[in-house]
Amino acid sequence: MSGFNCKHILGLRDIAREDICKILKTAKAMKEIISRPIKKVPALRGKTVVTLFYENSTRTKLSFDLAAKYLSADTVSLSVSTSSVKKGESLIDTARTVEAMRTDILVMRHPASGAPATLKNYLNCAIVNAGDGMNEHPTQALLDLFTIQEKKGKIEGLRVAIIGDILHSRVARSNIWGLKKLGAEVAVAAPSTLIPPEIEKLGVEVYTKVEEALKGADVVNVLRLQLERQESSLIPSLREYAMMYCINEKRLNHAKDDVLLMHPGPMNRGVEISDDVADSARSAINEQVTNGVAVRMAVLYLLAGGEKVEKID
């Protein structure tokens, strides 16, 4: 395989198609490793991964932690509440402190868009963006791409519908960049107040009627609706949102028969996705979680130097 050209994973907007494919290919090998009874390899022995989370997260942090441990890296998790940051140390100073303790890879989640891009100018260690504000969540999109490829055998030419709060969603943005780079057609659907301006310039079809976006879809990716959107008058009520956008059996029938249903979690059952659909045979939601670990192992492995570190088996 050719070399991996990324020093950081900040967003899929900045990652070339070849590097995305390389991550997906590596993730396949990683998934095989975590399917074994003894699911640990020494690839990142002696490397240190720090997860620095300025926002609450259970699954993403756990996923990164386990990914690093399965590769034998030493991991430390640091959760910082934004309130204590405001009176104390700046992000740049905190990150420099973490790096000064000989951290190799810094995994960071932050509520402000662009925070990892800002840090990049001050640090030498590799940075993995685990979600920054409304900007990007690249490893989520990579695991979505991996799941599509695994289930459908390809990505190019598929029709993917992304349903929900596109405006505030870093998952949507990363998915759009990745899917377009790999040749998929993308349709998005949301209430008009949750569609960001000029999103069509990214080459996506934009709908307010969810059925139109679902028409002929091979994949449906349902986004989590942040429950506080009602308070800021972006939607009148969760009830009306569910009436118009909840992905249920009836709506899913507009998509292809073999449609693949995904959700980044955690789900609001009965709001953006119905209970029966979430647990149906078409749902890959649990598989996504497993794939998340494999994809994050691939990202950590490639950033640490890939084959130069140690053979993974």
Next chain:
Amino acid sequence: MKKLIKDGYVIDTQNMTMERKDVLIEAKTVVAIDKNISPDADTQVINAEGKLVCPGLIDMHVHLREPGFEAKETIATGTLAAVHGGFSAVACMPNTNPVCDSKATVRFILDKARIFAKSKVYPIAAITKGSEGKEITEMADLMDAGAVAFSDDGQPVMDAGVMYKAMQYAKMLDAVIISHCEDKGLSSDGVMNEGYYSTILGLKGIPKAAEEIMVARDIILAKATKCRLHIAHVSTKGSVELVRRAKEDGINVTCEAAPHHFTLTDSAVEGYDTSTKVNPPLRSEEDVEAVKQGLADGTIDAIATDHAPHTAEEKKVEYQYAPFGLIGLETAVGLVFTELVDKGVLTPVQAVCKLTKAPADILKISGGFLTKGCTADITIIDPDVECTVNPEDFKSKARNTPFAGRRLKGAAVMTIVNGEVVFDSQIAFEK
């Protein structure tokens, strides 16, 4: 001792002409403007060949940050930056701590300026007490102390009823109201222009309507009250069109544009450089073009920098947490000549007029033109000199400029205030 500015192109902002003449200064006064004035033995000769000899430039929109925010800027450093940028006078905004809403604060600023300022300083006082948008200030008393205009810059007066009364009251005093047009409900917690770039950068957008709805409101109030209204930092095509129509309708409205709004678009926010975070935000291409068009056809009367200094630690944070504002005193002349004069948007005379006579007329302060007998506030501009912006050379305390590394053509090379040379690029002379 006399000073003779020799062989420059003297800009006459009253007749909108430019002619090769000499200017003779004695003490604080211009005593002669004529062709081929011969120097006496004791006359200092300043060679201005190939340069523009202008009335001292006036920046009608500056934040000097004193009192209260002296870590960002002071009256001393802000006015030193001003004269290095070619400005012989600045009008300073009242969003200090305390807010400039009392005679005591106006006097404090003027007293400090008398001792420490390199340029002239004209305080702008608040429209409402504490700029809280509730009760109007003692405008007559503030004017008596030396305030030249009223503005709640940065804290728009959201209640139209309060603004209506403020304008009725200001009309009685023939005072000008300078409006920072922003509807807080629409701008909300936005940090950049709403559009393609806010979408791809995942930053909260400020719609153009946030500015335009207030421009429209204040124009309607100006029509109703006949008060003089000046719209600060016009940044959108819609705002330019609203002002153009209001002027056609004979409403008493003027406006200004800032160099960053005719130079940069919101694409500059890529990379999350917090020095591009400014309010109103950098807009789209069509807005930049409309601002230039407005400058060219006279809809936009004045050019003002909205110089807004912040400390490095305040700006070295995540984009959404950084304060709004960028500095402009030391790049304004270069940007005006590079982006407007060199590109044929304005003639040199028009450009200088927007930096001199226009702000002087709006604020009703002295200066803005050069004639025999007037005070010797003079700026000499070299329209051809090229340089690269290096924030480390700035005299301002702040470095928050989005123009670092940019090549500019044209710069102020000498600033004279009250007949005294306060800046000379040849010898970097400071007094």
